[in-house]
Amino acid sequence: MNYRIIFYIVGWVFNLQAIFMVLPCLTAVIYGETDLGAFLVSIVICLAVGLPLTNKKPQNKVFYIKDGCIAVALSWIVLSITGAIPFILSGAIPHPIDAIFETVSGFTTTGSSILTDVEILPKSVLFWRSFTHWIGGMGVLVFLLSLLPLAGGYHMNLMRAESPGPSVSKLVPKVQSTAKILYTIYLGMTVLQIILLLLGGVPVFDSLCITFGSAGTGGFGIKNDSMASYSTYCQVVTTVFIILFGVNFSAYYLILTKKFKQAFKLEEVRYYFGIILASVILIAVNTRHMFSGFAEAFQQSAFQVGSIITTTGYSSTDFNQWPALSKTILVLLMFVGACAGSTGGGIKVSRVVLLCKAARKEFQLYLHPNAVKKLKMDNKAVSHETLRSTNIFLSVYLLIFCGSILIVSLDNFDLVTNFTAVAATLNNIGPGLEVAGPMGNFSSFSYLSKSVMIFDMLAGRLEIFPLLLLFFKDTWKKF
Template identity: 80%
Template sequence: MNFRIIAYIVGWVCNFQAAFMILPLLTAGIYREKDFSAFLLAMLVCLVVGVPLTRKKPKNKVFYIKDGCVAVALSWLALCIFGAIPFVVSGYIPHPIDALFETVSGFTTTGSSILSDVEVLPHCILIWRSFTHWIGGMGVLVFLLSLLPLAGGYHMNLMKAESPGPSVSKLVPKVQSTAKILYTIYFGMTLIQLALLLIGRVPLFDSLCITFGTAGTGGFGIVNDSLGSYSTYCQVVTTIFMILFGVNFSAYYLILTKKFRQAFKYEEVRYYFGIIAVAIVIIALNTAHLFRNLLTAFQQAAFQVGSIITTTGFSSTDFNQWPALSKTVLVLLMFVGACAGSTGGGIKVSRILILCKAAKKEFQLYLHPNAVKKIKMDDKVITHDILRSTNIYISLYLMILAASVLLIAIDNFDLITNFMAVTATLNNVGPGFEIVGPMGNFSSFSYLSKCVLIFDMLAGRLEIFPLLLLFFKGTWKKF
C-alpha cells in the first residue's frame, strides 16, 4: 500500500474542495447573506488538511488498483465530511449526522433529503447543495486527473475505482487526456442546458441550481415541490437533459469525432432509449385519467421516467399517487439505472445486458452442452473478468440491499417505506414511495438508520468495491 500517494491525492481533493466553496461564498456576497462565514471556516479547514499533504510530491509513484480504490473511498469520505461543515456551522442542519446525510446525498448525486422546507434556506446553502451534485456527477477524482499529473502511468487505476460501470476504457491513449475530454463534454452540456433555461426565462439562480442537479443527475430542488411549479418548457428541457446525461459519454466523444456509425452501434445506449420509450408509453396510458389530456400525461410520464432511470430524482408531480402499474415501472427503472460511463446511478443498463446475455448462454448450453458460446457486446467478447466482476457486484448489491432493509426496520416503519428508502439511496435515486416519496423526506429515520443509508449512498456511487475494501483486513497490509 502506497500510503504517501494516497495522502497526496486526498490532500488535493481537500484543496479542490476549498476552491469549490468559492461559488457559495460569492453567492452569499451577492445576496448579502451572513452565512458566508460558514463557508470561510470550511475552506480554512480544507486547506489546513490539504496543503500539508500536498506540499511534497511522493517519490514512489507506483499506484495499483488497491491503492486507487482506497484513495477514492477516502477522498469521497473527506469530501463529504468537510462539505457538511457549512450546514452545521450555519445552523440550518445542526446535527452532524443530518448534515452528513445531506452532503453525502449531494455528492453521490442521490438527492434524498432530511429537510422538510428547503425554501427557508439562504441562497448560498441552496446553491452549495445543488453544486455538490455537479461536483460528484462526473467524479472529483476524474476532475483532479484532468488537471494534475498525479501518478505517471498509473492514472487508470484511479479512474477505474471512481468511474461507474462494469469496465472503464480510455477514449485516447493518455488517461489525463481522457479525463479532460470527459469534463469538456460535461461542462459543454451543462452550459447548453443553462442557456436553454435562461432562454425560457427561468431566473439565473434557479437555472444554475436546476442545471447542476440535472447534469449530476442529483435532483436537489430549491422549492418544496421540486420542479412542479416551473413551466412546461423548463420541465421539457430538464427531461431532455436528464436523459442525455444518462448516456455513456463515450458515445458523445464518438459523435464529436464524427464516428457516427460507432456511436449509434452502442448496444447499451440503444437499449437505454428503448427502455425509456416503453416505460413512457406504459405510464402515460396508465395515468392518462389523472391529467387534463393525453399529451400532458406523456409529458409528465417522460419527465418522471427520465428522472428515475437516470437516478436524478426531480419530480414534477406526486407520483406516489399514481396507479400501482406506473409505480412498479418506476421501481424497476430505479434498479436498471442509466448507462455506464454516465453521471447516472443504478445497476447500469450494461450490467443488465451482460446478465441477460449470460443467462441466454446458460440456456443454450443446457440444450447443447458441447457448444462453444461467447458473450458479446458491441461485437466485442465480454471477458471472464468482466463477467465475474458483474456477478460479484450483483451478489454484493443484493446482500447490502437485504442487510440495509433489515437494519432500518428497527425504526418500525412499514415495509414499503423501508424497502424504498434503501432502494432510493443505494441506487442514488433520491425519492421513493410512501414516507420517502417525492413530497416526503428522510427526517423521520433514526440516526442509526441514517448512517446505514449514508453507507448505501456511498456504496451505490462508488459501485461497492472501493468502499468495502476499506473494511477488508488485507487492504491495509504492507507488501
C-alpha cells in the first residue's frame, strides 16, 4: 500500500473542495446573503488539511488498483464530510447526519433529500447543493487527473475505481488526455444546456442549478415541486439533456473524431435508446387518460423515463399517482440505469445486456453441450474476467440491497416505501414511491436508516467494491 500517494491525492481533494466552494461564496456576495461566513470557514478548514498533505510530492508515484480504490473511497468520504460543513454552519441543515445525507446525495448525484421546503434556503446554499451534482457527475478524481500530472504511476486505476460501469478504457494513450477530453465534453454539454435554457426565458440562477442537476444526473430541485412549475420548453430541453448525459461518453468522442460508424455500432447505446423509447410509449399509452392529450402524456412520460433511467431524479409530475403498470416500469428502470461511462447510476445497461447474453449462451449450451459459444459485445469477445466481475457485482449488489431493506424496515414504513427508498439510494436515483415519492422526501426516516442509505449512495456511485475494500483487514497490510 502506497500510503504517501493516497494521502497526497486526498490532500488535493481537500484543496479542490476549497476551490469549488468559491462559487457559492460569490453567489452569497451577489445576493447579499449572510451565509458567506459558513463557506469561508469551510474553505479555511479544507485548506488547513489539504495544503500540508500536498506540500511535498511523494517520491514513489506508482499505485495499483488497490491503492486507486482506497484513494477514491477516502476522497469521496472527505468530499461528503467537508461538503456538509456549510449546511451545518449556515443552519440550513443543523443535524450532522442529515447534512451528510444531503451532501452525499449531492456528490453521488442521487438527489434524495431530507429537506421539506427547499425554497426557504438561501441562494448560496441552493447553488452549492446543486453544484455538488456537477462535481460528482464526472468524478472529482477524473477532474484531478485532468489537472494534475502524476507521471510514473498507474493512473488508470484511479479512473477505473471512480468511473461508473463494468469497464473503463482510455480514449487516447495518455490518461491525463483522456480525463481532459471527458471533462471538455462534459463542460461543453453543460454550457450548451445553460444557453438553451436561457433562450427559453429561464432565469440565470435557475438555468445553472437545473443544468448542474441534469449534467450530473442528480436531480436536486430548487423548487418544492422539482420541475413541475417550469415551462414545457424547459422540461423538453431538460429531458433531452438528461438522456444525453446518460450516454457513454466514448460515443461522443467517436462522433467528435468523425468515427460515426463506430459510435452507432455501440450496442449499449442502441439498447439504451431502445429501452427509453419502448418505456415512453408504454407509459404514454397507459397514462393517456390523466393528461389533456397524447402529446402531453408522451412529453411527461419521456421526462420521467429519462429522469429515472439516467438516475437524475427530477420530476415534472407526481408519478406516484400513475397506474400500476407505469410505476412498475419506472421501478424496473431504476435498476437498469444509464450507460457505463456516463454520469448516470444504476446497474448499467451494459451489465444488463451482458447478463442477458450470458443467460442465452447457457440455454444454448444446454441444447448443444459440445458447442463452443463466445460471448460478444460490439462484435468483440467478452473476457471471462469481465463476465465474472459482472456476476460478482450483481451478487454483492443484491446482498447490500436486501440487507439495507431489512434495516430500513425497522422504521415500520410500508414495503413499497422501503423497497423503492433503498432502490433510489443504492441506484443513485433520488425519488422512490409512497413516502419517498417525487412529492415526498426522506426526512421521516430514522437516523439509522439514513446512515444505511448514506452507505448505499456511496456504494452505488463507486460501484460497490472501492467502498467495501475499506472494511477488509488485508487492504491495509503492507506487502
